[in-house]
Amino acid sequence: MTDATWITLISLGVTGLFMLGVPVFLVIAYWVIGCSFVLGMTLDNIGAALSDVFTDGFxxxxxxxxxxxxxxxxxxxxxxxxxxxxxxxxxxxxxxxxxxxxxxxxxxxxxxxxxxxxxxxxxxxxxxxxxxxxxxxxxxxxxxxxxxxxxxxxxxxxxxxxxxxxxxxxxxxxxxxxxxxxxxxxxxxxxxxxxxxxxxxxxxxxxxxxxxxxxxxxxxxxxxxxxxxxxxxxxxxxxxxxxxxxxxxxxxxxxxxxxxxxxxxxxxxxxxxxxxxxxxxxxxxxxxxxxxxxxxxxxxSAQITGILAPLIAVSVVMQQILSLLGAQEVIGNFVTGMGGYHAVLFTAMAIVFVAGMILESLPVTIVLAPILAPIAQSVGVDPIHFAVIFLVGASIGFITPPYGLNLYVASSVTGIAYFHLLKYATLYLVALLAVWIAVALTPELASMLLPVR
Structure with missing residues (x-):
């Protein structure tokens, strides 16, 4: 079988694991290890990336x-x-x-x-x-x-x-x-x-x-x-x-x-x-x-950190593999093909919104930010402004079904079934989407408090 076939099978396999409730860290780690073998990358690369994140990331x-x-x-x-x-x-x-x-x-x-x-x-x-x-x-x-x-x-x-x-x-x-x-x-x-x-x-x-x-x-x-x-x-x-x-x-x-x-x-x-x-x-x-x-x-606190930090580390290797596979170029060509400033901006926002429907904000940020941020900057979007746009969109994903992590958390602490929350959560979702669009169209909302340099 070709490398593309192996990578497709690996991707389908980890997607199935994700649907079964396997933690995102393990899903990404399995994908990274499998693709590393297919592409001939040594596991030393994974260890080096993990070490760099934990030792150099002040x-x-x-x-x-x-x-x-x-x-x-x-x-x-x-x-x-x-x-x-x-x-x-x-x-x-x-x-x-x-x-x-x-x-x-x-x-x-x-x-x-x-x-x-x-x-x-x-x-x-x-x-x-x-x-x-x-x-x-x-x-x-x-x-x-x-x-x-x-x-x-x-x-x-x-x-x-x-x-x-x-x-x-x-x-x-x-x-x-x-x-x-x-x-x-x-x-x-x-x-x-x-x-x-x-x-x-x-x-x-x-x-x-x-x-x-x-x-x-x-x-x-x-x-x-x-x-x-x-x-x-x-x-x-x-x-x-x-x-x-x-x-x-x-x-x-x-x-x-x-x-x-x-x-x-x-x-x-x-x-x-x-x-x-x-x-x-x-x-x-x-x-x-x-x-x-x-x-x-x-x-x-250490337990929560122990979930987040390894996810960041292994996702660095995931970015390297995606770059080798040309994913950044494919997505970049698609987004830039939409046209000028506003077309690129709203296309990027749509991608973040869809990703937020199925992933938590951390993997969304780790996977998509390195791809979308340079594209947005190339059409004139200020990097700080785009960061705020990106992360407001990622935060909205916390109440966007089918994932909606905050809905699961609220369901857990209140005892109310997840699906019973969707009716009223949708009203809040509409309000947050309106704020998101306003922030995207008005760069001054992100920059007005920044010190003048």
């Missing part, structure tokens, strides 16, 4: 650190405080709790940088509260899934780190460029939530009380400080994204360890605390965590 060090940050703030109770603040601001509107859950997703994403972690954390916390508040359980679960899509757009973003590393772009610029599009995604989804809840009469209204807003804002000050620390440091150039991740982890560790005993003392049974002191405790402390909990928190 920027990738930010990835496990931001994953750890998300776990630390979740265990310390900061995520709940951010949710309380969002509800105090929006609870006076119809659907305020649903809108608050989307806002909380944006705030949590600004520290954790993860899509699925955002959906899992906010969904687990607020889905029961939304159901108690009279919301349709399917709608509340779909809201958590949709809100989580901003996890890879609002900085710091794990996928921005990967994209910047692969395409040799400044990660700090990518972070800043994602702020406005991320805020637009949150606002668009909140508008959908408000419209649906207003039509159905869902949610209990609470009065807008400045004192309540101030109290919850003070209670969430640690979360705001962590967000501000990351953005200030990166925007001003005080430290790199990798250094920012390390600083944030250190901050969260100190806060968690200090606040745990303080919270237990202030709220210890047997102490007759006056009301004013209880308010001080509620505003200025979080639950924290003990030193003995750190290994389990770190282990969970």
């Amino acid at each position: 920027a990738l060090l930010a990835m496990p650190l931001f994953i750890l940050t998300g776990d630390l703030i979740n265990r310390s109770g900061i995520a709940r405080r951010l949710s309380d603040f969002a509800y105090s601001c929006l609870g006076w509107l119809r659907g305020g709790l649903g809108m608050a859950s989307i806002g909380a997703c944006g705030l949590f994403a600004a520290i954790s940088g993860s899509n699925s972690a955002t959906t899992a954390t906010i969904g687990a916390m607020l889905h029961p509260e939304m159901v108690k508040g009279g919301y349709d359980p399917r709608f509340s679960a779909a809201t958590a899934a949709a809100g989580g899509t901003v996890g890879i757009i609002v900085p710091p973003s794990i996928i921005f780190i990967v994209y910047g590393y692969m395409m040799n772009l400044p990660i700090s610029d990518l972070f800043v460029a994602g702020i406005v599009p991320g805020a637009m995604m949150v606002a668009a989804m909140q508008a959908v939530c408000w419209a649906v809840c207003r039509r159905n009469g869902w949610g209990h209204l609470i009065a807008l009380q400045p004192a309540r807003v101030l109290k919850t804002a003070l209670g969430a000050w640690l979360g705001f400080f962590a967000i501000g620390l990351v953005l200030w440091g990166i925007y001003t150039g005080k430290f790199s994204p990798t250094e920012a991740a390390g600083v944030t982890v250190g901050f969260c560790l100190i806060i968690g360890l200090v606040c745990a005993p303080l919270h237990r003392f202030m709220g210890a049974p047997g102490h007759d605390r006056p009301v004013t002191e209880k308010r001080v405790r509620d505003m200025l402390t979080v639950e924290g965590f003990g030193a003995l909990e750190i290994p389990s928190i770190t282990m969970r």
Whole structure:
């Protein structure tokens, strides 16, 4: 048999494994190993590529650190405080709790940088509260899934780190460029939530009380400080994204360890605390965590990193094989054959959208970004602008069937069947597509906050 026949058979075989639920890392690894044998490439090449990624990828060090940050703030109770603040601001509107859950997703994403972690954390916390508040359980679960899509757009973003590393772009610029599009995604989804809840009469209204807003804002000050620390440091150039991740982890560790005993003392049974002191405790402390909990928190973060890092490494070899097979040239000729600036841009967006329907954002980025980004740049699309366009499209894939990872995560944490979420998830999908098109047509949305150089 010819090499083309062997590669076709290998591709069909790994596609079957993917459909059976085999992890994406193993699917890509099997394809890479099989094609390497067919093309006469030694396995030493795979080992060298893996070694280069793990030893030379300083920027990738930010990835496990931001994953750890998300776990630390979740265990310390900061995520709940951010949710309380969002509800105090929006609870006076119809659907305020649903809108608050989307806002909380944006705030949590600004520290954790993860899509699925955002959906899992906010969904687990607020889905029961939304159901108690009279919301349709399917709608509340779909809201958590949709809100989580901003996890890879609002900085710091794990996928921005990967994209910047692969395409040799400044990660700090990518972070800043994602702020406005991320805020637009949150606002668009909140508008959908408000419209649906207003039509159905869902949610209990609470009065807008400045004192309540101030109290919850003070209670969430640690979360705001962590967000501000990351953005200030990166925007001003005080430290790199990798250094920012390390600083944030250190901050969260100190806060968690200090606040745990303080919270237990202030709220210890047997102490007759006056009301004013209880308010001080509620505003200025979080639950924290003990030193003995750190290994389990770190282990969970390491497990997630252990899934992502090898996938990045093996996908580098996949790019080499695709280049040898001429895939980049074929796709490039197809896209450039569409015409000028807008035709190429929207063709690239269509490819990303279709890929996002069946793959998670990481493999979509690893496989397609090196192919599409140079083509877009050749017709005049700014590299930072295209990065934002590409990754907003990849984030939309998190609620796009049949894959829709966030839908599976929301289904898992809420107990609502996957297919029951699709009706309301589609409404959010339409809103996100509108934002995506606006971002593509308006480069200033990605560049307006970038420092002038």
